[in-house]
Amino acid sequence: MLLLFTDLLSRAFESWIVPFLGFFLLPWTTLAYAVMWSSSDGVAGFEWFIVILAFLIDLSAFAGGRRRRVETRY
DSSP, X not given: OHHHHOXXXXXXXXXXXXXXXXXXXXXXXXXXXXXXXXXXXXXXXXHHHHHHHHHHHHHHHHHXXXXXXXXXXX
C-alpha cells in the first residue's frame, strides 16, 4: 500500500530494483530504511538501530520458516 500511494520508496532509493528486491527478500528492512530516510533525508544515529532491528525481524522470519520445514519432515 505504501508503494502505491506515496513516493516514499522512490525518495529513499534511486533505482526501482532495490525496493523491488527488498519487498520480496527483506520487506521490514526495506520499509524501515525508507521511513527512516524520509524523516531526515538520510539514515543516521539511532535510525540505524531501527533498520538493524527490522533486519533481525526479517532474519527471524527466515529462521522460523526453515525450522518449521525441518520439523514437519520428521
